[in-house]
Amino acid sequence: MESSCTLPLHVCHVKKTEMVINRLHIFLHAIAIVAQFYYRITTLSQIIKTRETPLLPYLIVIVSEFVLAFIWIMHQASQWRPVKRTVYPERLPDDGKLPAIDVFICTAHPGKEPSLGVMNTVISAMSLDYPPDKLAVYLSDDGGSYVTLHAVREAWKFARLWIPFCRKYGLRIRCPESYFSADEESADEKFTGCSDFAADRKIIETKYAEFQEALEKNSVNANASYSRNHPSRIEMITDESDPKEMPLLVYVAREKRPDHHHHFKAGALNVLLRVSALISNGPYFLVLDCDMYCYDPSSARQAMCFYLDPKISPEIGWVQFPHKFHNINNENDIYDSRNNSFWRGLQGMDGLRGPMLCGSNFFMRREAICGTDTIQKDIHLNQLKKFFGSSNEFIRSIYKPQLLEDRQNLAGRLQNELQLLSSCTYDDDTEWGKEVGYKYVTVSEDTITSLILHCRGWRSLYLDPARPCFLGATPTNLNDMLVQHTRWALGVLQIALSRFSPFVYGALRMSILQSMLYATVGCLYVVPFYCFAIIPQICLLYGIPLYPKVSDPFFILFAFIFMSSHVKNLQAVFLYGDSFRTALNDLRVGMMRSGTCHFYAFWEAILERIGLYKTHFVLTNKVADKEQTRRYEQGIYDFQASSLLLVPLCSLYILNLATFIIGIPMIFHKADELLPQAVFPFLGIIVNYHLLEGMFFRKDSGRIAPSVTLQSLAVSAVIFCFGSLLLLY
Numbered sequence: 245m246e247s248s249c250t251l252p253l254h255v256c257h258v259k260k261t262e263m264v265i266n267r268l269h270i271f272l273h274a275i276a277i278v279a280q281f282y283y284r285i286t287t288l289s290q291i292i293k294t295r296e297t298p299l300l301p302y303l304i305v306i307v308s309e310f311v312l313a314f315i316w317i318m319h320q321a322s323q324w325r326p327v328k329r330t331v332y333p334e335r336l337p338d339d340g341k342l343p344a345i346d347v348f349i350c351t352a353h354p355g356k357e358p359s360l361g362v363m364n365t366v367i368s369a370m371s372l373d374y375p376p377d378k379l380a381v382y383l384s385d386d387g388g389s390y391v392t393l394h395a396v397r398e399a400w401k402f403a404r405l406w407i408p409f410c411r412k413y414g415l416r417i418r419c420p421e422s423y424f425s426a427d428e429e430s431a432d433e434k435f436t437g438c439s440d441f442a443a444d445r446k447i448i449e450t451k452y453a454e455f456q457e458a459l460e461k462n463s464v465n466a467n468a469s470y471s472r473n474h475p476s477r478i479e480m481i482t483d484e485s486d487p488k489e490m491p492l493l494v495y496v497a498r499e500k501r502p503d504h505h506h507h508f509k510a511g512a513l514n515v516l517l518r519v520s521a522l523i524s525n526g527p528y529f530l531v532l533d534c535d536m537y538c539y540d541p542s543s544a545r546q547a548m549c550f551y552l553d554p555k556i557s558p559e560i561g562w563v564q565f566p567h568k569f570h571n572i573n574n575e576n577d578i579y580d581s582r583n584n585s586f587w588r589g590l591q592g593m594d595g596l597r598g599p600m601l602c603g604s605n606f607f608m609r610r611e612a613i614c615g616t617d618t619i620q621k622d623i624h625l626n627q628l629k630k631f632f633g634s635s636n637e638f639i640r641s642i643y644k645p646q647l648l649e650d651r652q653n654l655a656g657r658l659q660n661e662l663q664l665l666s667s668c669t670y671d672d673d674t675e676w677g678k679e680v681g682y683k684y685v686t687v688s689e690d691t692i693t694s695l696i697l698h699c700r701g702w703r704s705l706y707l708d709p710a711r712p713c714f715l716g717a718t719p720t721n722l723n724d725m726l727v728q729h730t731r732w733a734l735g736v737l738q739i740a741l742s743r744f745s746p747f748v749y750g751a752l753r754m755s756i757l758q759s760m761l762y763a764t765v766g767c768l769y770v771v772p773f774y775c776f777a778i779i780p781q782i783c784l785l786y787g788i789p790l791y792p793k794v795s796d797p798f799f800i801l802f803a804f805i806f807m808s809s810h811v812k813n814l815q816a817v818f819l820y821g822d823s824f825r826t827a828l829n830d831l832r833v834g835m836m837r838s839g840t841c842h843f844y845a846f847w848e849a850i851l852e853r854i855g856l857y858k859t860h861f862v863l864t865n866k867v868a869d870k871e872q873t874r875r876y877e878q879g880i881y882d883f884q885a886s887s888l889l890l891v892p893l894c895s896l897y898i899l900n901l902a903t904f905i906i907g908i909p910m911i912f913h914k915a916d917e918l919l920p921q922a923v924f925p926f927l928g929i930i931v932n933y934h935l936l937e938g939m940f941f942r943k944d945s946g947r948i949a950p951s952v953t954l955q956s957l958a959v960s961a962v963i964f965c966f967g968s969l970l971l972l973y
């Protein structure tokens with residue numbers, strides 16, 4: 245205890261050099277943007293007077309530049325004060341003084357999310373380096389499937405052997421699948437030559453193979469076992485084992501009925517919050533997706549370095565860890581599956597009031613999410629019920645930090661209350677999904693929930709240790725990646741259009757910089773993307789200049805803005821330890837996302853708003869296709885994706901290619917005026933060369949289907965005709 249008083253549990257380093265570079269860049273780039281708008285407005289007034297150039301395309305370009313500038317400004321909040329945190333878990337007080345932690349794992353479909361992966365996540369969470377009697381793992385099964393239930397029972401049996409093995413040898417990898425995979429052999433280097441270990445490992449390996457086989461047999465009818473219409477089922481997976489040896493494991497399938505909206509993952513997490521409150525009621529909980537396992541077992545202790553620091557603890561709502569992935573091609577991540585441009589920004593958010601929730605991999609304070617801090621102490625029971633629903637036991641749990649120990653009889657004794665708490669009508673006429681728990685407004689439950697908690701004054705922290713604490717699976721094929729990003733874009737737009745819009749709700753309740761973080765609505769890129777992929781190209785063919793002449797001093801300004809944003813991005817990529825190739829992939833994939841994900845998300849959000857569309861949560865596919873995975877590993881794009889996703893991209897590519905080729909004589913003829921504009925199709929063609937290859941040169945099954953190419957040809961002709969009409973105004 246002595247040492248923990250004198251030595252800090254954690255340190256926060258402000259990344260000074262990065263901060264100075266960022267702020268200097270903000271200053272210069274901002275001046276350039278102001279000058280750009282000065283130029284645009286003066287030339288616009290000239291055009292209005294003389295009508296030398298068509299007005300409409302010019303206006304569209306100005307609007308697009310404005311949107312770009314807006315996104316850029318919002319984005320700068322995350323550049324303002326980047327910090328990095330270090331923790332010292334070895335300085336924590338002894339185990340007896342650690343608080344209890346619940347772990348929430350969500351799964352939704354045993355066919356799409358195979359049991360073996362889900363159970364590896366469960367086992368890795370049970371094996372966390374934390375006192376077992378203070379750890380309770382809850383698996384929410386939204387498919388209400390007996391396949392998953394059987395698998396959890398098998399997982400418990402295997403974990404009874406696995407956990408002691410991990411503890412005995414202090415394993416640093418506690419997810420069995422990851423441990424036994426060939427490239428992790430180095431994990432037990434320190435035991436080479438130890439015969440005890442070799443023998444134990446052999447036994448465990450055989451047991452794991454048996455476990456795998458049992459799950460495989462059990463999963464034959466996985467798809468058929470999925471249900472959308474079932475009563476709730478809560479089962480404590482337990483036996484005679486000592487609670488000091490094994491953490492608690494609870495299976496929770498909430499009630500689902502076709503006529504009741506279940507609110508996807510947010511609904512599942514809220515049920516877990518209630519159910520766990522009656523059973524273990526840990527003051528902190530960790531949320532994991534079923535495809536995201538614990539890699540370094542010390543994550544809970546690392547998070548406790550913040551929660552056990554009395555100076556900062558009272559205001560911390562959650563500690564977020566990054567999402568890192570085990571199925572990545574690090575040399576050439578062609579679908580930007582790591583999504584590093586997002587994760588880079590989190591250190592900047594951490595320098596303000598903290599990062600947003602990222603769905604998985606965070607340790608949260610129960611009090612923050614339940615909103616108990618906002619409730620007055622002397623409030624009447626009936627009013628509490630309006631908030632938290634009708635369960636007396638649940639309301640009692642709010643004021644009681646931890647419940648009893650008697651695991652064997654607990655579930656039986658509480659069964660009625662647990663059924664009530666996990667019923668599909670429990671939320672009705674309460675504040676669940678609104679003031680209490682995860683919010684239901686959007687498919688991005690994480691972003692909206694953190695927005696509201698930040699507005700209530702909670703702060704959060706970001707911890708990105710060198711050895712990843714969690715590893716997950718991320719889409720490594722085009723279709724799944726685009727589908728996932730469409731959901732995210734839709735989520736952000738739903739929030740922007742709701743009463744929780746960061747532009748109003750957030751801006752009134754947070755500091756300017758913090759609300760800017762939430763207002764960085766990246767999917768607005770769709771506007772400049774479509775504009776710059778169509779307008780300059782069409783104008784080029786007609787010989788209409790949209791940019792200052794090369795000989796005009798203002799040309800340097802535009803060139804500076806272009807270079808400044810790309811060079812700054814490169815600098816950020818390099819500083820994060822990534823390569824030029826990563827930056828190129830980011831650019832490509834960014835274009836693909838704007839062209840499809842953001843485009844469709846926009847329509848979905850607007851149609852939903854006017855009541856013509858009902859959003860749903862499209863699960864990310866977790867069963868990798870062998871051929872697609874092989875191509876990803878070789879760095880070859882696989883275009884076996886829905887034509888709906890491909891046609892917009894291919895049409896724009898064809899349009900760019902055609903206008904550029906046909907426009908070459910024009911470019912030579914009016915080089916001074918048109919050269920700046922020719923940069924757009926030129927870069928588009930070069931950066932997206934893989935589309936050209938896919939459409940016309942490749943013969944393998946991963947190419948773009950000829951039918952898609954044909955449709956795209958037709959669509960590009962239509963775009964060209966409509967685009968030409970714009971020139972009339």
Ligand SMILES: O=c1ccn([C@@H]2O[C@H](COP(=O)(O)OP(=O)(O)O[C@H]3O[C@H](CO)[C@@H](O)[C@H](O)[C@H]3O)[C@@H](O)[C@H]2O)c(=O)[nH]1
Binds near residue numbers: 690728
């Ligand atoms: O009705 C549902 C839908 C989803 N899930 C679970 O939610 C998790 C995330 O779903 P997944 O299909 O894996 O989506 P991803 O796109 O991979 O998830 C990312 O995006 C989500 C928000 O869109 C975040 O919640 C996640 O943490 C983040 O990893 C999984 O464990 C699912 O089983 C449910 O429990 N019930």
Ligand SMILES: [Mn+2]
Binds near residue numbers: 533535717864
């Ligand atoms: Mn996932």
